[in-house]
Amino acid sequence: MSLQELKCQGNRLTYLELSANTALMNLICSRNRFSTDAMNYLFRSLHNNHVTEEKIALIGNTPEALVSDKEIATGKGWKVETERKAVLTTNDTSSVTFSITGYGQITIDWGDGTETVTENIYGSHTFYRNYNGVQPTPRTVTIICDDFTEFK
Numbered sequence: 001m002s003l004q005e006l007k008c009q010g011n012r013l014t015y016l017e018l019s020a021n022t023a024l025m026n027l028i029c030s031r032n033r034f035s036t037d038a039m040n041y042l043f044r045s046l047h048n049n050h051v052t053e054e055k056i057a058l059i060g061n062t063p064e065a066l067v068s069d070k071e072i073a074t075g076k077g078w079k080v081e082t083e084r085k086a087v088l089t090t091n092d093t094s095s096v097t098f099s100i101t102g103y104g105q106i107t108i109d110w111g112d113g114t115e116t117v118t119e120n121i122y123g124s125h126t127f128y129r130n131y132n133g134v135q136p137t138p139r140t141v142t143i144i145c146d147d148f149t150e151f152k
Contacts, residue, residue, distance in 0.1 A: 009060070009147055010103065014038060019045040025053055030060025030147040031103060039068035048076035056081060061104065061146045086151045088141040093133045096141055099126045104146025111139040121145070 002023030008016070013032040018024060024047060034042065039059065046057065055078045059065040070080040090096050100106070101124045108117045110129045131139070143151070 007149070008032070009058075009149075016042050017045045018042065019047070022047045022049055025051065025055050027057040028147070028149070030058055030062075030065075032060075034059075034062075034064055036064045036068050039064055040072060043069065043072035043076075043078075043080075046073055046076055046078055050077065054079055058082075058084065058147065083144055083146050084148050086143045086145075086148070088143070089138050090141070091137045091139075093131055093137050093139075095128065095130045096139070097126065097128045098141070098143070099124065099150075099152050100143065100145065100148050101125075101150040102145045102148030106143065106145040106148075109142040111141050124150075 003021045004023050005026040006018070006021070006024060007028045009028050010031040013029070014034060015038050016029060016034070018027070029042070057073055057078050058081045059068070061082045065082055073080050088096065088098055096110070100121070102121050104120065106119060106121050108127060110117070112129070112131060112134065
């Protein structure tokens with residue numbers, strides 16, 4: 001059996017070599033201790049196999065990740081993300097509730113014209129917004145988080 005997904009976030013890793021993992025499609029390695037050189041080495045070790053599905057590497061929103069040479073990975077067909085985004089569309093005019101398991105800063109645009117909400121989360125959280133029947137519908141709620149693993 002081939003490794004298709006690797007979740008190694010938050011493990012204080014300083015080095016990761018993945019060249020033997022030629023079936024890998026999803027890599028989540030945010031919240032580690034990679035230097036810029038180590039992040040570039042990780043990108044060089046990613047396979048460049050042509051596949052029909054999207055290959056995604058979530059590296060997190062750290063200074064080292066932001067200055068690393070993401071073109072090493074994108075040149076091999078990988079999509080490199082420093083944060084995750086989820087969009088929730090609802091026709092409910094009264095309220096919206098969602099649960100998220102994640103780490104780091106989360107920004108929520110409730111889609112009602114009010115200011116966005118930004119806070120730090122660590123683990124599972126449920127967010128709720130009461131719209132008091134105010135239009136418009138459908139309403140789009142946008143959630144951006146450094147790293148989340150579950151959204152519902």
